[in-house]
Amino acid sequence: MTNLFDAYANVAGPEVVTHLRQLARPLAGMKVVHVNSTRVGGGVAEILEKLVPLMQELGIDTAWEVIEGNEQFYQCTKGMHNGLQGQHVHIPDDLLAVYEETNRQNFQNLQHPLEEADFVFIHDPQPAPLLSHCANRRGKWVWRCHIDASHPYRPIWKYLRQFVNSYDASIFSLAEFAQSLPHPQYIIPPSIDPLSDKNIELSEQEMNSVFSNFELDPDRPLLVQVSRFDRFKDPIGVIQAYKLVKKYVPAVQLVLAGGSATDDPEGEQVLQEVHENAAGDADIHVLLLPPDAHRTINALQRVSDIVLQKSIKEGFGLTVTEAMWKGKPVIGGNTGGICLQVINYNTGFRVNTPEGAALRIRYLLHHTEKLKEIGNRARAFVRENFLLTRHLREYLTLLNSLYFGCTDRIELN
C-alpha cells in the first residue's frame, strides 16, 4: 500500500482501501480523462485535485484537462449555471456562438487524449459540447452535472440537452436533479477530502491565528458562512438572520468568507451588495479570500460555533460537509444536497427563511450541550458517507458498470 492510500486508510479504515483496489483491478491500464473549466476555485476543481491522483495510484491512467475561454464564454456558462438552477435567464445568440466556438477550439487542443480515452468525464455544462466534435471517440463519455438541476429553466436545458443526449451516461448528485435523458443517470453525491488543506486537522496555534488576523473575539459566539458571493448562497439572508439573533445575543459575531472562482463573473456585484448590507456593524466580517486560502477556511470553520449554509439553491453543498467533518452543527437552506446531509436535531437544522435560521441559531447558542452533541454526530455521519473514498468507490463501480455492460448485476472474475 502506498503512502497516499496509507493516509486514507488511517481515516476511512484499511478495508475501505482494499475494497477500492479490488474494484479498480479490472480497470487497470485504462485511460480516463476528466474535463472541466477551472483548475482552482469551486467544488469541482477541489474534488478532481485528489480524485485524479488516487485513480492514478490505483493503476488507472487518469488525466485532468481544463478548457479555456474568454470573458464572454464564462458569462455564457454562468448564465447556463443559473438557468440550470432555475433562474429565468436569457442568453443571447452571440454568447451561445462563443460557447460553441470555444468548445470547438478546445477540442482541437484536446483531440488526441479525448479520442484515445476509454472513459471521458465531462464536468458541468462548460465543456459539454466537446463530445459533438469527437467523431472518432473510442471510449464511453459521461456527463457529470454538479448543479442542482431539479427545476431548470426549460429553454436553457433544452439547449444543453442537445449536447448531453449523446453521452453514454450522466451523473447527478441527487435523484431529484435527474432529467429526462436517453441514457442511464447515475446518482453519486460528491465528497470531501479529509487530507486536503481545507479539511486536515490543524494545530491550536494555527486555528487561533484567525482570531487575530481577522479581528475576531475568541470569547464570543461566532457564526461562519463559507461560500462564493453568489445570490443562490443567500449571503444577504445570512446577514438578516444574524441581525435577528443580535437582538437577543448581542455578543454574536458573523464571518462571511467567500472565495471567487475564475468562471464566476457575477461575484463582484454580489460582494458589493453584501458590503452594503453589512455596513455599520463591526461584528460582521466580510472576507474575500484567495482561491488557495484553504487552511484559513479550515481554521475559520474549526473556530466557529455554528456554520451556516443558507443557500436558496445548492448542488450538494460541500461546505456543509466540510463543516460537519469538523464537528460543527450546520444550519442550512432546505434545498438540494443540504437535505441529504443536514438532519434536523441530528446534524443541524434545515431552514427556509432568515427568521428560521435566526431561531435555530438562538436555540443552539442556548443549548451548548446539544450543539456539541449535534456536531459530533455530524462528523460521524460524514466519516461514513461523504469522504472521498466513498466517492471514488462509486466512480469505480460506475466504470465497471459501463465497461462490463449495464446489466443490473455484474460479477467480476
Added chain:
Amino acid sequence: MNGPEIKNTMSPPNVFEVKDCALIAIATGRRAINLKEMQDTLSAISLDSVYYHFWGGLLQPRFEEREFNNDFAAWAWYGLHDAPLAERLAVVDPTGSAGLEDLRQELLGIIEERLDEKDSLYYVLATARFEFIRSQIVIFDSQKRAETPEKLAEFLPTLSTGSIFYHFIDARRRLDQHRDDFSYWLSSYSERYQDLCRQLSAIDPYFGSLFHIKDQLINVFSSYLTKE
C-alpha cells in the same frame, strides 16, 4: 439485481469464498407527487427499485438512525405528511415476504386501504416527490477463503460492509428460504452448527447499519465458537 428473483439452489461449497460488492444508484426517471401516483408507479416499477428502497440505504449515503426503515414509509411521513400510512408502511418487513413481488403487493395493499379510508389522498400533493431509484451491483472476489467456521470468524472483523451486504443481505435474494450465505455454508456441516445457524437467523438485518450487523455477526460467531 435483475427483476426476477435470483435463486441459487446448488449445494454449499466446502470453502467459504468471501465476495465483496459495491452498489450504485440509478435514477429511473419515475416519480410520484401524490399517493395515487405512488400506487400507479409502484405497481409498474421494476422489482429492483422495490429492493433498492428497502435495502439500498445500507450501502448508500444516508443517515443511519432513520426514523423509518424503508423509503416508502419515510415519504409517507415527510412528503405526504400522512402518519397512519407512514406507520403501516414502516412495519412492513422485507425479510418476512416470500419475494419482492409479494413485498410490492403488500405495499400496494396498504396504499389501497389508505386511499379507501381517506379520499383526499387521491389528490393531495406531497411536499416532496418520491424518486424511484434502482441500483446496479458489482460483485467481486475478495480472494479471502475460509476453510473452517473458525477461520471465517477470524476474517469477520476485516470484512468490508460490501461483503457483509453481499453475504448477509443480498444472499436472501439468491438462496431459498431467505437464508444468508453464512448459514447456507454452515449447513454443509450437517447438524453440527445448527445452533449457530439459528443464532444467525435471529439477527434482524432490517434495523441498524451494516457496521451494526457486522458487530452482531462477530459476536455470534465468537461466542458460539468459544463455547464449542
